[in-house]
Amino acid sequence: MKNIFSFVLAGIIGGLVTLGGFQLLNPVKNIESPQVKQVNTVPLTKQVAAASLDFTLAANRTMPTVVHIKASKAPSTSSKDRGNDFGSMLEELLGGGGFGGPKGEQKGSGSGVIVSQDGYIVTNNHVVDYADELEVTLYDDRTFKAKKIGVDKRTDLAVLKIDATNLPIIKYGDSDRAKVGEWVLAVGNPFDLTSTVTAGIISAKGRDIDIIRAKGAIEDFIQTDAAVNPGNSGGALVDLEGNLIGINTAIYSPGFGGTFAGYAFAIPSNMVKDVTSNIIEHGGPRGMLGVSVQDVDQELVAEKNLSVSSGVYIAEVVDGGAAQYAGLLPNDVIVGVDGKSIKDAPALIAIVDKTKVGEVIELKVNRNGRTKNIQVALKAG
Numbered sequence: 001m002k003n004i005f006s007f008v009l010a011g012i013i014g015g016l017v018t019l020g021g022f023q024l025l026n027p028v029k030n031i032e033s034p035q036v037k038q039v040n041t042v043p044l045t046k047q048v049a050a051a052s053l054d055f056t057l058a059a060n061r062t063m064p065t066v067v068h069i070k071a072s073k074a075p076s077t078s079s080k081d082r083g084n085d086f087g088s089m090l091e092e093l094l095g096g097g098g099f100g101g102p103k104g105e106q107k108g109s110g111s112g113v114i115v116s117q118d119g120y121i122v123t124n125n126h127v128v129d130y131a132d133e134l135e136v137t138l139y140d141d142r143t144f145k146a147k148k149i150g151v152d153k154r155t156d157l158a159v160l161k162i163d164a165t166n167l168p169i170i171k172y173g174d175s176d177r178a179k180v181g182e183w184v185l186a187v188g189n190p191f192d193l194t195s196t197v198t199a200g201i202i203s204a205k206g207r208d209i210d211i212i213r214a215k216g217a218i219e220d221f222i223q224t225d226a227a228v229n230p231g232n233s234g235g236a237l238v239d240l241e242g243n244l245i246g247i248n249t250a251i252y253s254p255g256f257g258g259t260f261a262g263y264a265f266a267i268p269s270n271m272v273k274d275v276t277s278n279i280i281e282h283g284g285p286r287g288m289l290g291v292s293v294q295d296v297d298q299e300l301v302a303e304k305n306l307s308v309s310s311g312v313y314i315a316e317v318v319d320g321g322a323a324q325y326a327g328l329l330p331n332d333v334i335v336g337v338d339g340k341s342i343k344d345a346p347a348l349i350a351i352v353d354k355t356k357v358g359e360v361i362e363l364k365v366n367r368n369g370r371t372k373n374i375q376v377a378l379k380a381g
Contacts, residue, residue, distance in 0.1 A: 067113070069112050069127060071131035113234070114169050122247060184239060193231070223263060
């Protein structure tokens with residue numbers, strides 16, 4: 001009797017589960033409620049637009065411009081070199097390829113983007129930093145030896161050159177106009193799987209995740225949920241027209257596996273364009289102001305008895321630097337550059353970062369309550 005009852009009970013429960021699942025898959029259509037009507041009032045044009053979303057144009061435009069980079073370093077007995085092993089935690093977090101090799105040989109891989117028809121390629125500094133031999137494979141499988149033209153450790157960017165002509169190049173987009181929620185594609189070579197395309201949206205902008213350890217590091221990452229893995233570093237982040245809006249650089253991983261966990265970070269294309277142009281034209285040196293600075297806040301105003309409530313406080317002037325040569329002093333507060341007000345250090349850094357070696361900027365400085373304009377010719381960093 002108990003067994004019969006158990007079978008009956010099981011049958012009832014099974015029927016309810018089946019019915020519930022059927023109703024979830026086939027909701028009742030004759031319910032007349034204002035809430036249901038609101039859900040169904042999406043304009044037909046929006047439904048069609050969502051259904052017709054197509055990534056093929058961007059993918060087809062981008063893939064020929066993204067290259068595969070193999071980096072290697074000869075065995076060395078130097079303890080200093082071993083301390084900079086490509087297999088370090090930094091490489092894993094930044095999304096470089098898997099480094100390591102027999103008998104101390106160090107090998108790794110990453111991605112790069114062609115920015116000129118005559119063979120200039122931008123990638124991440126951490127992909128090529130310690131390599132003494134570089135090999136680039138194009139989308140059409142041609143292979144070239146590459147030369148390192150210059151690097152900028154502050155932004156984790158590097159420029160390579162191959163001996164080739166009439167190459168397909170990527171078109172720069174305006175990263176300042178990119179919007180959170182916008183669809184983007186990540187194109188690169190994760191795990192040596194060449195020409196891989198993933199899609200996602202821009203999750204956030206202006207991220208500073210404190211991962212570039214170089215002195216004076218500049219971080220202003222675009223955050224995306226497009227899948228990026230080791231080997232994607234140096235690859236392209238593009239909009240739906242195939243315009244470059246970022247260079248994929250870092251991934252968030254909760255452990256040391258170095259695999260994608262939902263968040264990736266790219267250097268904005270406007271920064272990439274400025275840095276790359278400067279490296280190509282000047283071989284790598286960046287314009288430097290030659291000061292140590294901090295933001296002006298209420299605590300600093302009280303401590304230093306400042307007469308301004310915002311700006312960039314000069315804590316130290318570097319000996320022989322551009323600022324010292326121009327006459328800037330410790331305790332000066334920079335409140336403007338080239339006629340525009342400056343409220344914090346990132347704003348100042350962004351302007352200096354776009355200024356080439358030898359170019360002059362005019363700083364508006366508050367010194368002991370008095371304002372003066374000082375022209376500074378930037379020196380190489």
